[in-house]
Amino acid sequence: MVASFETNGWQAIIDHCKPGMNVSALRRKAADAMADAGAEFARCNIQSGPLSFERGVTYLDRRIEYGDLLHVPVCGTKYMGYPSCGYRTFVVGRPPTQKEKDWYKRVKDCIYGMIDVTRVGKTTADAAKFFPPATKWGYKDEAEVLTVEFGHGLGMVCPYPVNVPYAVPT
Numbered sequence: 086m087v088a089s090f091e092t093n094g095w096q097a098i099i100d101h102c103k104p105g106m107n108v109s110a111l112r113r114k115a116a117d118a119m120a121d122a123g124a125e126f127a128r129c130n131i132q133s134g135p136l137s138f139e140r141g142v143t144y145l146d147r148r149i150e151y152g153d154l155l156h157v158p159v160c161g162t163k164y165m166g167y168p169s170c171g172y173r174t175f176v177v178g179r180p181p182t183q184k185e186k187d188w189y190k191r192v193k194d195c196i197y198g199m200i201d202v203t204r205v206g207k208t209t210a211d212a213a214k215f216f217p218p219a220t221k222w223g224y225k226d227e228a229e230v231l232t233v234e235f236g237h238g239l240g241m242v243c244p245y246p247v248n249v250p251y252a253v254p255t
Contacts, residue, residue, distance in 0.1 A: 086123070087169040091159045093122040094129055095173050102177060104151040108133055111149065119162055126168075128161040137174070151178045154185070191217075 097118035102111055108131045119127035133147050137156040149155070155177060160170040176185065198215035219227045 086164045087162055087167060088171065090119040090122045090124040090127070090162055090164065091169065091171040094119040094127070094159050094162075095157065095175075098131075098155070098157060098173075098175060102149065102155070102175070104149055104153075104178060106149050107146050108149060109146045111155075115157070115159070119159065124162050124164055125166075126161065126163040127159075129157065129159050132156045133177075149177060153177045 094115035097114045098111060101114045112129050112131050115129040115131075116127040119129070130144065133149050133155050134153040136145060136147060137154040153176075155175040156172070157175065158170065158172045161168050162171070163169075174189075181189070195215045195217070199212040202211045202215075219225070219229060
């Protein structure tokens with residue numbers, strides 16, 4: 086159910102995102118769509134442009150520009166007390182570039198590799214083999230990327246790709 090509510094939020098982003106609008110206005114549209122669908126608590130954060138990489142811990146009300154990447158975590162959305170973490174990445178007003186498609190493929194390959202080994206008798210170490218080393222992202226050790234590189238929430242079990250660079254119409 087929560088995954089379905091998240092889909093409502095992401096669809097609201099596709100329907101309403103326009104260059105020139107503020108992140109806070111788009112965040113409200115997504116949260117309202119999830120709440121209207123039945124979420125008992127709907128939380129949406131959006132990082133845009135240069136803020137879209139990393140952990141997304143900045144909550145700046147940035148103006149959305151043409152070509153921005155939008156990273157949209159909806160962590161904490163709840164139904165019947167069960168929270169979730171779901172993520173999507175959108176491109177505003179244009180199709181994704183080859184570089185962005187390559188990023189997506191790397192992420193997708195890691196996630197699906199982890200899903201394939203998530204079986205009875207396997208360990209988290211088996212799944213962790215699919216994470217690239219922290220040095221690949223420019224960090225000195227894994228502790229620095231703890232929340233970025235660990236599968237959690239719907240990301241480990243969902244049957245559909247996460248972090249797909251969809252084109253958002255303008």
